[in-house]
Each structure stands twice: as C-alpha cells, then as structure tokens.
Amino acid sequence: xxxxxxxxxxxxxxxxxxxxxxxxxxxxxxxxxxxxxxxxxxxxxxxxxxxxxxxxxxxxxxxxxxxxxxxxxxxxxxxxxxxxxxxxxxxxxxxxxxxxxxxxxxxxxxxxxxxxxxxxxxxxxxxxxxxxxxxxxxxxxxxxxxxxxxxxxxxxxxxxxxxxxxxxxxxxxxxxxxxxxxxxxxxxxxxxxxxxxxxxxxxxxxxxxxxxxxxxxxxxxxxxxxxxxxxxxxxxxxxxxxxxxxxxxxxxxxxxxxxxxxxxxxxxxxxxxxxxxxxxxxxxxxxxxxxxxxxxxxxxxxxxxxxxxxxxxxxxxxxxxxxxxxxxxxxxxxxxxxxxxxxxxxxxxxxxxxxxxxxxxxxxxxxxxxxxxxxxxxxxxxxxxxxxxxxxxxx
Numbered sequence: 211x212x213x214x215x216x217x218x219x220x221x222x223x224x225x226x227x228x229x230x231x232x233x234x235x236x237x238x239x240x241x242x243x244x245x246x247x248x249x250x251x252x253x254x255x256x257x258x259x260x261x262x263x264x265x266x267x268x269x270x271x272x273x274x275x276x277x278x279x280x281x282x283x284x285x286x287x288x289x290x291x292x293x294x295x296x297x298x299x300x301x302x303x304x305x306x307x308x309x310x311x312x313x314x315x316x317x318x319x320x321x322x323x324x325x326x327x328x329x330x331x332x333x334x335x336x337x338x339x340x341x342x343x344x345x346x347x348x349x350x351x352x353x354x355x356x357x358x359x360x361x362x363x364x365x366x367x368x369x370x371x372x373x374x375x376x377x378x379x380x381x382x383x384x385x386x387x388x389x390x391x392x393x394x395x396x397x398x399x400x401x402x403x404x405x406x407x408x409x410x411x412x413x414x415x416x417x418x419x420x421x422x423x424x425x426x427x428x429x430x431x432x433x434x435x436x437x438x439x440x441x442x443x444x445x446x447x448x449x450x451x452x453x454x455x456x457x458x459x460x461x462x463x464x465x466x467x468x469x470x471x472x473x474x475x476x477x478x479x480x481x482x483x484x485x486x487x488x489x490x491x492x493x494x495x496x497x498x499x500x501x502x503x504x505x506x507x508x509x510x511x512x513x514x515x516x517x518x519x520x521x522x523x524x525x526x527x528x529x530x531x532x533x534x535x536x537x538x539x540x541x542x543x544x545x546x547x548x549x550x551x552x553x554x555x556x557x558x559x560x561x562x563x564x565x566x567x568x569x570x571x572x573x574x575x576x577x578x579x580x581x582x583x584x585x586x587x588x589x590x591x592x593x594x595x596x597x598x599x600x601x602x603x604x605x
Contacts, residue, residue, distance in 0.1 A: 222252065240422050256572075281523035338578040338598065341399035341416055341552045343378050348393040357394075357402065367392075380404040388424050395419045396437070398554035403431055406433075412450065413531050416551040417473070438471045440531045443486075455479060459492045459516075468499075469528050475547060479507040482527040492516055529571065535581070537568040542590065546602060553578045555594070560603035564590050 221238040224230040230238065286504045296559050327586045344358030351368050352501040360375045367373060371388055374381045380394065384407045396402050396414045407425050412422060419435025426432075426449060434454045445465025453461040455472045459479065466486025472479045481490060483499040490497040490505045497505055497516050504522040508514050529536035530548075537545055542564050552574060566589075572581055582592045582600075593601040 222521060225279065227437060239465045255288075262559050285490055298356040303515060337580075338555065338594075340400060340575050340577060341554070343402060345380075345394050345396045345402035345404075345414065348379070348395060350390045350392065358400070366425075373569065382407040382424060384409070386425055387427070389427050392424055392485060393419055393421045400552050406431075406444075408446065408449075408451075410444040413440040415439070435470060435472065437473055438469070438530065440467075440469045445454070455481075457489060458512065459462070462491060463487070463488045469531070471527070473547070473551075476544075477509055481505045482524060482526070484524055484528065484549045520524050530574065533574050535572045535574055537570050540568050542566055542568070542602065544599075545585070549578065549581065549600070553598075554598050555598045555600060556601045558600055562604065564602070564604045 218238075218241055219595075221230065221234055221241070222494065224234060225238055226459075230465070244599055249300050255559075256403045267352055291582065292425075342358075344356075347355040347365075347367075349355070349368050353368075355367075357375070357380060362375055364375065365373045365375060365380075369388055369390055371386055371390060372383050374383070379404070382405065386407065388452065393471060394402060394404055394412075394414065396416055396418050400415050400416055404414075404420075405424055408431055410431075412420060415438035420433055420435050420439055422433040429449060430456065431446070431449050431451045433452070437454075441451075441453070443463050444463050447464055451463045453470060455461065455470060456474070456479065461468070461481055465487065466488055467484040467500065468486070468488055469482045469484065470479070471482075481488065481499065482500050482504045485501050488499045490499065490507075492507060492515070495515070497518060499505055499518070500522055502524055504519040506517045506519060523536075523538055526536040526538050535545075535548060535552075545568060548555050549555065555578070568585065570584075572584055575583075578594070582594070586592065589605040591603050591605055593603075595601075
C-alpha cells in the first residue's frame with residue numbers, strides 16, 4: 211500500500227466527503243488498522259465538530275500561508291496522547307493535527323508532524339500495576355485498621371463505636387453519640403470511598419487524609435483534609451459543613467458537591483464547585499463560588515489572595531473520582547505528579563523538563579507501562595528501573 215502522507219491525506223479527505231471508492235476504502239482501512247495513532251487521526255478527522263472550522267480556514271489560505279501555519283503548529287509542540295487499549299476511553303488530537311493532514315492534501319507537500327512521532331519509551335520488564343481501593347483507618351486510641359481487604363460487615367471500633375463496610379465503602383453508624391476523632395488515610399496507589407455519620411459521601415484520592423469526628427455535635431460539622439478529596443455533602447442548614455485545608459483555609463457549605471486538590475507538591479490548592487454553593491475563608495476574607503468556578507490558592511506565596519476562575523473544566527478536575535486520568539492542557543510535571551501517587555513511583559528529571567502540552571483521557575486501570583507508552587509520542591523518553599524510579603528526559 212502507498213504510505214505516502216499526501217496519499218493518505220487524500221484518502222481521508224475523500225472518505226470525509228463520501229467520494230471514496232471501495233478499493234480506496236480498503237486501502238484506508240488497512241492504514242487505519244496499522245496503528246493506534248492512525249486510528250486516532252482517523253477518528254478525529256471524521257469528527258465534523260472539530261474539523262469544520264479548520265476546513266473553512268484552510269480554504270482562505272494560499273499555499274505559502276498554509277505552510278506558515280503548519281510551521282507554527284509544529285513549533286507549538288501540542289501533543290496528542292495516543293491510544294493503545296480498549297480501556298483508554300477517549301483521546302483528543304488537537305485541532306491542528308487534523309488540519310495538518312488537510313494541509314498535506316491541499317498543498318501537496320510532505321509535512322513531518324510531532325503528533326505522530328515514533329514510540330520513544332524504555333522501561334524494565336516489570337509492568338507496575340495500577341492503584342486500587344484501600345485505606346487505613348486510624349482510631350483515636352492509636353490503633354489502626356487496614357481497610358483494603360475487609361469483607362462486607364460490621365467493624366467494632368472504640369468506645370462502643372461501630373462502622374460498616376459495604377461493597378468497599380466505609381460507613382459510620384449515624385446513631386452513635388460520640389465525639390471521638392478518627393482519620394482515614396490513603397497511601398500512594400490507593401483510593402477510598404466512605405460515608406460520614408451525617409450521610410456526607412467522601413472520596414479520597416491517593417496519598418490523602420480526612421480527619422473527622424465519629425459523630426458531629428455542636429453547631430458545625432468540621433473535618434480536616436490533606437491531598438485530594440471529593441465531597442457530596444448531606445444538606446443540614448442548622449449545621450454548616452466546614453473543611454479545613456492545611457491550616458491555611460477553610461471551605462464552608464450547607465449541602466453541595468465539590469472537589470479540593472490540596473497536595474503540597476502542587477503549585478496551588480484548587481477548590482472546584484460542581485453544584486450548590488461554597489464559601490472560601492482565607493485570611494479573614496470570604497470568597498463565594500458558583501458552580502463551575504474554582505478558587506485557586508497558591509502554595510508558594512501565602513500573601514496572595516485566591517484567584518477565582520470561571521468555567522473551569524469540571525470533567526478534568528474530578529476525572530480521578532470517575533476512574534480516569536484527564537490530561538487536557540496538562541504539562542509533563544502535572545502528569546508525573548499524578549502517576550507518582552497512583553503507581554507509587556519516584557519521578558526524576560534529567561536535563562530540562564520537556565515543554566510539552568498533552569490532551570486526552572486514560573483509564574486509571576491501565577498498567578504504568580501502557581500509560582507511558584501512550585505518552586511517549588511526545589518525543590519524551592521514559593526510563594523505569596527496578597526500584598520504581600522513573601527518569602524523564604527529552605529525546
């Protein structure tokens with residue numbers, strides 16, 4: 211089969227316009243099935259919502275203008291995340307990637323794109339498994355309970371307190387009147403879901419904690435967290451729900467859904483509101499959030515006021531809760547931080563940190579090797595040794 215990019219682009223263009231004949235369709239199908247990257251390009255090419263603007267713009271360009279735009283695209287280093295397995299649900303090739311193929315057809319020149327680079331990945335034979343559900347329950351008396359393998363049933367704790375495990379979720383007894391403080395902690399490569407005694411649902415991402423009273427008494431329901439936690443707060447107007455974060459800020463709600471990302475190794479503490487309303491208390495000031503807004507508090511300068519962002523990508527912010535990595539607009543460091551926590555690895559950088567932007571979603575059920583292979587189309591080389599140390603460097 212003719213593998214010339216110009217010829218492939220022509221086939222794609224004819225297929226898009228329904229002018230392809232059976233023999234050409236057969237050739238195109240062969241090309242599509244030759245690699246995961248080819249399938250991604252084809253799927254994006256067939257998506258009219260992404261292509262229509264590109265096609266309209268291209269019609270306005272002459273050959274020199276189109277070539278200039280292609281060069282700018284290549285310099286931008288916006289990278290796709292290529293798919294490998296069926297678990298990788300959805301990938302977005304940037305709009306320029308599809309346009310690049312059309313440019314090839316229009317101007318008749320061969321354009322070399324970083325978006326379809328060869329695989330550049332080196333890692334040991336050990337393929338690290340993904341994280342799983344599990345946590346440690348720390349009691350006030352100093353004892354701990356490993357929640358990873360507990361079967362459905364009742365757990366008898368301290369001072370007559372009991373909790374229940376139901377399908378991997380810890381639920382506290384709402385009928386107990388006791389102000390004992392417990393802590394649920396997830397290690398790296400663990401996540402956990404629980405329900406507090408008031409009916410509030412809590413999801414903990416890897417390397418996170420929540421400290422809470424077994425029973426809420428008084429005028430407020432107060433908890434403390436570290437790491438990343440998603441809440442669906444049970445409504446109670448008489449007892450506002452308050453989340454204290456790193457002794458720096460608090461989030462007050464009556465009943466709502468929101469996510470707090472407060473990892474100390476990230477640049478910011480991000481509070482994202484999904485529905486309802488929350489109030490951010492920071493340095494004696496109050497900042498109100500509406501749905502799809504995010505309050506961003508810097509981790510590096512405590513004197514800076516929170517920045518309120520509108521129309522944030524909520525799907526990205528809570529992807530972890532839904533079993534996904536979402537890399538929309540993420541740089542390599544942001545992605546590596548997520549992989550460190552979920553696969554319990556250590557990441558090191560050799561030389562300058564690659565300046566690459568990624569897009570796409572990957573299932574958190576993938577092995578580490580599969581995720582790295584998906585990311586490797588960016589021209590970044592990954593080296594994973596037997597000590598679970600991942601070295602990242604540019605090609």
